[in-house]
Amino acid sequence: MYELNFGVPMAGAVICTLNAHHDAAMVSVLLKHSEAKLVFADHQFLTIAEDAINLLSQSNSKSPLLIPIPEPSKDYSHSPGLNYESLIKNGDPCFDIKWPIDECDPIALNYTSGTTSRPKGVVYTHRGAYLNCISSILFSEIRTLPVYLWTVPIFHSNGWCLTWGIAAQGGLNVCLRDFTAKTIFEKITRYGVTHMTGAPTVLNMMANCPLADRQPLAAGQMVCVMTGGATPQPPVLEKMEEMGFKVVHVYGLTETYGPATVCEWKPEWDELSVDQQAKMMGRQGIRHIGTEAVDVKDPETMKSVPADGKTMGEVMFRGNTVMNGYFKDLKATEEVFAGGWMRTGDLGVRHADGYIQVKDRLKDIIISGLENISTIEVESVVYSHPAVLEAAVVGRPDEYWGETPCAFVKLKDGASADAEEIIGFCRARLPDFMVPKSVVFGELPKTSTGKMQKFVLRERAKAMGSLFMNGCGKMLEI
Numbered sequence: 001m002y003e004l005n006f007g008v009p010m011a012g013a014v015i016c017t018l019n020a021h022h023d024a025a026m027v028s029v030l031l032k033h034s035e036a037k038l039v040f041a042d043h044q045f046l047t048i049a050e051d052a053i054n055l056l057s058q059s060n061s062k063s064p065l066l067i068p069i070p071e072p073s074k075d076y077s078h079s080p081g082l083n084y085e086s087l088i089k090n091g092d093p094c095f096d097i098k099w100p101i102d103e104c105d106p107i108a109l110n111y112t113s114g115t116t117s118r119p120k121g122v123v124y125t126h127r128g129a130y131l132n133c134i135s136s137i138l139f140s141e142i143r144t145l146p147v148y149l150w151t152v153p154i155f156h157s158n159g160w161c162l163t164w165g166i167a168a169q170g171g172l173n174v175c176l177r178d179f180t181a182k183t184i185f186e187k188i189t190r191y192g193v194t195h196m197t198g199a200p201t202v203l204n205m206m207a208n209c210p211l212a213d214r215q216p217l218a219a220g221q222m223v224c225v226m227t228g229g230a231t232p233q234p235p236v237l238e239k240m241e242e243m244g245f246k247v248v249h250v251y252g253l254t255e256t257y258g259p260a261t262v263c264e265w266k267p268e269w270d271e272l273s274v275d276q277q278a279k280m281m282g283r284q285g286i287r288h289i290g291t292e293a294v295d296v297k298d299p300e301t302m303k304s305v306p307a308d309g310k311t312m313g314e315v316m317f318r319g320n321t322v323m324n325g326y327f328k329d330l331k332a333t334e335e336v337f338a339g340g341w342m343r344t345g346d347l348g349v350r351h352a353d354g355y356i357q358v359k360d361r362l363k364d365i366i367i368s369g370l371e372n373i374s375t376i377e378v379e380s381v382v383y384s385h386p387a388v389l390e391a392a393v394v395g396r397p398d399e400y401w402g403e404t405p406c407a408f409v410k411l412k413d414g415a416s417a418d419a420e421e422i423i424g425f426c427r428a429r430l431p432d433f434m435v436p437k438s439v440v441f442g443e444l445p446k447t448s449t450g451k452m453q454k455f456v457l458r459e460r461a462k463a464m465g466s467l468f469m470n471g472c473g474k475m476l477e478i
């Protein structure tokens, strides 16, 4: 997939990398929507690709040509039919690169993670990809000859545009098939990794990995970890720094070519307590050099909200590193660009120092009585309980309040805590209306890009029904 990020655009085509966790039905929908003509499928996903193409032909759609990517250890030189290696071997070494005619020609079609709705096809231009790639190299301080560990999938916004960035700096790519904290630590030591990217769930996995599976960084080894895709929890940031990693927090969307803001470290934060530093770093930050503008606006009036750290508005972007639009979806494109800015669907605030902070997704915010509750704020408190490994908070429909916060929690291995304890812990740290009124323990559903599937949890909370109240609206049972 890494090589194809170069080969496909150089052949004058558009690359569309699909999520390796999709099933055949979803792959066939996306093949049809993208109008792909050629499909390269890694040997691990060959069956899914074949099934998807079969589904396409059953629906009378034109089938793309399938080119398997063989297992590296196997000798495929005598096997019949075209495969990726034979295609490369028999290719024309004098082929002239087909450069884009216009820098705003498309280079890639990337589908969103599908966290809130069906994946949308986002069109990237050569110009936007170039700008975001250069910006990412700068803000994550990727100097020449980096050793880069891939934990962010390359199918996600072309690996946040770092597929091209690592090559630009002559880097070595370390890829993973076995995705465990143990393997991550092993690769970091074995290859002398200097940079990596990872969703907060990956950092969480590393921070909570058993000591026996963890390898300390070599003397003098500095690993810069770019994290984003969801809000990183302050305790996790703290732990990563404690283990010697330098964390760079970034925020963006598929629609912004991956990272669009970065939480740049300020020298005055050196004086703060570790806990306060992690809180500062948990904010989404300021635009990077490739982003023309980021703002938090009232979505109705399009006026910027005051920089008071309290007034919520919608985070919006504009500039060359914002997508061209959604492929074959003019209506959604017009909606997302209404008012001349790209609306993210994220609610945030502006702080006095110019940094923005995301408080929630519009679709996730809980409305309880007359109060808006940021699920991210409640989650950060639940996360700070020593027994909690992961937490997600959603609104549970309620006859009296409209909704009440309901926390879904996964505990650390060997740790114990009951609902009462979690609720008591939150009560000591949050205003009453924000305290979860119910707690459910178990595994938490996530997307393959590491985001909590809150729509699944909302369904579960809905199925639980309303809490019982007495006449004054007090909860009678938990």
Ligand SMILES: Nc1ncnc2c1ncn2[C@@H]1O[C@H](COP(=O)(O)OP(=O)(O)OP(=O)(O)O)[C@@H](O)[C@H]1O
Pocket (backbone or CB within 6 Å): 112, 113, 114, 115, 116, 117, 118, 119, 120, 227, 228, 229, 230, 231, 232, 249, 250, 251, 252, 253, 254, 255, 284, 344, 345, 346, 358, 361, 449, 451
């Ligand atoms: N650093 C971050 N902090 C908080 N949230 C983040 C951060 N980075 C990304 N996000 C969240 O991820 C979203 C972008 O995700 P992505 O483009 O992968 O698709 P998706 O929005 O999850 O999927 P879909 O649009 O299909 O529902 C942002 O709008 C934001 O809600």
